[in-house]
Amino acid sequence: MRDEWAVTADGLVKRFGDRRVVDGVDIRVPTGSIYGVLGPNGAGKTTTLRMLLGIIEPDAGRRTLLGFDAPRDASDRVGYLPEERGLYPGMKAREAIAFLGALRGLDLKTGRARAVTLMEGAGLGHAVDEKIRKLSKGMAQLVQLLGSVVHQPDLLVLDEPFSGLDPVNQERLEKLILVERDRGATVLFSTHIMSHAERLCDRLAIIAGGKRRFEGTVDDARGMLPQRVRYTPQRPDPAIAGILPADAVSDGAGWRFELPGEGIERLLVRLIDAGHGIAGLSIERPGLHEAFVRIVGEQEAQA
Template sequence: MLQQVQGSDAAVFAEDLVKEFGDKRAVDGVSLQVPAGCIYGILGPNGAGKTTTIRMLLGIIDPSSGRRTLLGRSAPLDAAREVGYLPEERGLYPAMTAREAIAFMGALRGLPLKEGRRRAEQMLTDRGLSDWIKRPIRTLSKGMAQTVQLLGTLVHDPRLIVLDEPFSGLDAINQEKLEAQIRERAEAGATIIFSTHVIAHAERLCERIAIIAGGKVAFEGAVDEARGRLRPIVQLTTRADSGPWQSALPASARRLGKRWTFELPEGGPEPLLKALIDGGAGIETLSIERPGLHDAFVAIAGEAAARDMTLGGAPE
């Protein structure tokens, strides 16, 4: 059972959330907590229950059982004006201009239209997009329209920003821009939650993650803690083909020619190096690589869930 962070330290808290649709259990006992000011990733393959979980957290749908708080409110909709939400299903009125679409989305969260129009013009201008201000949405590309919807999600300066698969459909350049905006908002004090099936985005951006597979939380905690479940990997190339130094390698070590790959032994690198040198291995190269989040995901959620994930993403 999670121990809820007290006071303002917890932007979102959920315990044992269950959602059933008829005889199907889409979410099965999800528990998580998101500290205020954190970039938090909900990571899992398509169909894992990420979107249903987000909708329960926001109060869009009610759980079948379990409890949740949003910005300190037990009724999440009471916090709606302090939340910016970009749903997975994008939708803008085609006849609206970019400025009006952004202002309209702000108005839905309580921002006066006049102020929303002013902020929309400023946001577009600051991003070098002033020529979009009076352009109808129907004249914009999919990526451009998604940018407009993102700005509409942010225009009322929400404390909590929730983005459901925000990178879907964006090219590498726009993915980089979105990552930069997420970091910028977090640095300004907002709490960011985003769901993704692209491991690279979570690894670059997140401080904490929840790994969801089959409607259940397989892991919840810091990214470093997830990666820390696996031992570092040693890549070793030797001049010697064999010798007493080989006794220092674990039985699971894999060999390809003179190159060896194995987990770093419990004793750490110093005893390993000493045994290799004293045993006459003739070290040509030796590197110790920290396992990535993909490796941790496989170890935590299993190969089947990992097959439905995407490794790549925009480079930093």
């Protein structure tokens, strides 16, 4: 039976000089899930991931990785894509993937065969024998990612994997993450791009200023903000403002306001009875970006 948690962290602290880059972070990553660590640049995301992997040691706190108290004991079961990309430019793509697999204990023959399959699945089959220096930045980044999964790890850790990718390669990367999750791997990735986290994550943590500000599902985060209503009357009439909630703001043809606590039905009846009618009505849930701004504050979110 697999452990309930693939990764745990309790009170992780890391100081660089007088600065606490990570300040008491707690994390629980469920086995078999996609888990995102979100935060603005400089929030402490990369340092947290490196402590979880055992690349650097925390100054305080405890962490486990795939059940091991010493993360490096699980290194052959982990795939890691660091924030700093790097491949040997003279290597062919297939050889680069097989080489990265060999560093995790995979034999080169198996690695080369899997490299071809992985590149074809990622839409890069035409570049199997191309040297890294001839690939675009996005393609080279995907090759390095394939090298982190070629040994079929139980845990895949990706640090800002979408950074620098064009939309086509971002979509390829999202598909690859889902394939790895469906294979049974746990995926842990950091990002400051909300849209990817919103589409992919089963759970997420939001870190800002070295502290964990939130942990839960995307719906949990979005649920911290009220839903908003967009209402369009059959014809413009300033008198509508007297019926709508006090926070209603006109956007020209229609109005926007928070969903009343008692629901929308009574308000609609009053609008219809007053002869304003309904030309359009939608109830919109706040996005993850809006929730992120509420959680970390406007100033840190802008950063």
